[in-house]
Amino acid sequence: MGIQRGNPSERKLSFSGKLYLPEIAKGMMFTLQHIFRPNVASKYPEVPITMGPEFRGRPVLVAEEGKERCVACGLCARACPPLAISMQAAQIPDTTDPKERYPSWFEIDMLRCIYCGFCEDVCPEEAIVMSTEYDYIFKDRKDAIMGKDRLIVDKARLKARLDFLATRRNGQFGKQYNFQEENNTHTYRNKG
Numbered sequence: 001m002g003i004q005r006g007n008p009s010e011r012k013l014s015f016s017g018k019l020y021l022p023e024i025a026k027g028m029m030f031t032l033q034h035i036f037r038p039n040v041a042s043k044y045p046e047v048p049i050t051m052g053p054e055f056r057g058r059p060v061l062v063a064e065e066g067k068e069r070c071v072a073c074g075l076c077a078r079a080c081p082p083l084a085i086s087m088q089a090a091q092i093p094d095t096t097d098p099k100e101r102y103p104s105w106f107e108i109d110m111l112r113c114i115y116c117g118f119c120e121d122v123c124p125e126e127a128i129v130m131s132t133e134y135d136y137i138f139k140d141r142k143d144a145i146m147g148k149d150r151l152i153v154d155k156a157r158l159k160a161r162l163d164f165l166a167t168r169r170n171g172q173f174g175k176q177y178n179f180q181e182e183n184n185t186h187t188y189r190n191k192g
């Protein structure tokens, strides 16, 4: 049996390929063509990119009239795959407040969050939604744990995402999953 020399799967070069220079010229031509085409590359981070409402940035708590919608039911924490959410439920002492419960503290460990949006999907109050924020840094691991002070965002600032959810997610489920204010009644006192 004769000895096989070289790699049988090796690409065979044409004559111009063996000369190299024509191939280099072809490459230069390709580069030249692209110099005169419109530049579609983003200049991030020098120029920030504005995300649309379909984007899943960091999860935030929706606030109405300065108070979080959240009723501390814990569903989001149960659904969160990397266990990034923790909270403590507490009674609202003011008996004239129609709501019974709120989270006395609520934290999301952003080093764990994988931006899956499950918390948003399961929340019965539309109290936690994905925002368009993606650009933030942490000084240390502790700094990555966001509390209510950094999580609560007024619903006016989240309108685009809330509208997106109403039109793209909730419609198929009908009234039961229509997260409008009149449906925000979980943990209401004396609910009939």
Ligand code: SF4
Pocket: 059, 076, 079, 080, 081, 082, 083, 084, 085, 108, 112, 113, 114, 115, 116, 117, 118, 119, 120
């Ligand atoms: S987006 Fe996903 S990983 Fe992040 S807090 Fe919500 S459920 Fe957890």
Ligand code: SF4
Pocket: 069, 070, 071, 072, 073, 074, 075, 076, 077, 087, 119, 122, 123, 124, 125, 126, 127, 128
């Ligand atoms: S699922 Fe919604 S209402 Fe329940 S604890 Fe999470 S954010 Fe609050």
